[in-house]
Amino acid sequence: MIDLFLSILASTLIFLIFKLFDRFKINTLQAIVFNYITACFCGVVTSKKQFQVQEIIHSEWFYGALILGFLFISIFNVMAITSQRNGLSVASVATKMSVIIPVIFGIYVYNESTGFQKLLGIFLALFAVYFVSVKKDLPFNFKSNLMFPLIIFIGSGIIDTSIKYIETTYIEGDGIPLFSATIFFFAGCIGIGMLIIKMIRKEFKFNPPSILGGIALGIANYASIYFILKALNHESLESSTIFTINNVAIVLFTSLVGLIFFKEKLSFKNWIGVGLAIISILLVTLA
Numbered sequence: 001m002i003d004l005f006l007s008i009l010a011s012t013l014i015f016l017i018f019k020l021f022d023r024f025k026i027n028t029l030q031a032i033v034f035n036y037i038t039a040c041f042c043g044v045v046t047s048k049k050q051f052q053v054q055e056i057i058h059s060e061w062f063y064g065a066l067i068l069g070f071l072f073i074s075i076f077n078v079m080a081i082t083s084q085r086n087g088l089s090v091a092s093v094a095t096k097m098s099v100i101i102p103v104i105f106g107i108y109v110y111n112e113s114t115g116f117q118k119l120l121g122i123f124l125a126l127f128a129v130y131f132v133s134v135k136k137d138l139p140f141n142f143k144s145n146l147m148f149p150l151i152i153f154i155g156s157g158i159i160d161t162s163i164k165y166i167e168t169t170y171i172e173g174d175g176i177p178l179f180s181a182t183i184f185f186f187a188g189c190i191g192i193g194m195l196i197i198k199m200i201r202k203e204f205k206f207n208p209p210s211i212l213g214g215i216a217l218g219i220a221n222y223a224s225i226y227f228i229l230k231a232l233n234h235e236s237l238e239s240s241t242i243f244t245i246n247n248v249a250i251v252l253f254t255s256l257v258g259l260i261f262f263k264e265k266l267s268f269k270n271w272i273g274v275g276l277a278i279i280s281i282l283l284v285t286l287a
Contacts, residue, residue: 007227012253013220018083027207034214036188039222043181061170069186075155088258093132094149101157121283132273248281
């Protein structure tokens with residue numbers, strides 16, 4: 001359970017760092033690129049296996065890591081935008097309510113337990129995403145209120161499901177750092193490509209604080225993936241239980257951080273959303 005706890009802390013720290021990007025005028029894309037370079041380095045350093053390019057290319061999880069690298073940098077950018085525009089609680093709930101996607105996958109593919117209680121939790125999760133995304137005293141607008149949280153919801157769910165499937169099917173216990181490093185390497189390469197395009201278009205201006213911001217984010221990012229993969233190796237717990245415990249704790253922690261440190265104000269509807277998020281995750285966990 002210590003691995004699960006460390007993953008929760010690292011994931012909460014990611015949202016906190018995203019929020020600080022806005023405060024310290026850190027360029028989000030540049031920081032995210034440095035983040036993936038840092039995370040890749042962490043994976044190489046902590047890997048007990050030797051980093052051999054030919055072995056990685058011919059590994060069964062190679063193409064999965066490539067696709068995940070693309071998803072990682074895409075969803076990370078949207079998470080940063082949502083944290084800054086909509087608040088920590090919105091980004092956190094949208095990300096963590098995506099638990100219903102790997103839960104459904106676990107039910108159908110791994111024959112994990114199901115029932116009315118778990119299905120009710122999944123149903124309530126959808127309402128939670130909506131309520132937590134609605135801003136007080138402002139008319140609802142899909143693009144400004146729900147589009148980014150919805151993208152996070154779907155994208156994070158696909159990422160969690162893919163990680164679980166690849167971890168279960170193709171990765172040995174000591175191969176987690178190398179697999180993680182490869183994902184981050186691909187994400188970093190895609191990010192560098194995006195920066196090069198900006199240079200060609202003369203839209204690039206180097207932002208020095210993004211280096212430190214990216215390093216801090218990279219360490220937290222690597223830790224969140226590394227420890228959740230280790231937790232998923234725990235044979236006595238179903239993946240749906242691990243994901244839900246992980247997600248409810250992150251929703252609570254990030255909401256508290258937003259309230260205490262950033263003075264984020266939640267409307268009554270937002271509190272309903274947070275409450276539904278907690279109830280839905282607990283229903284799935286205890287089912």
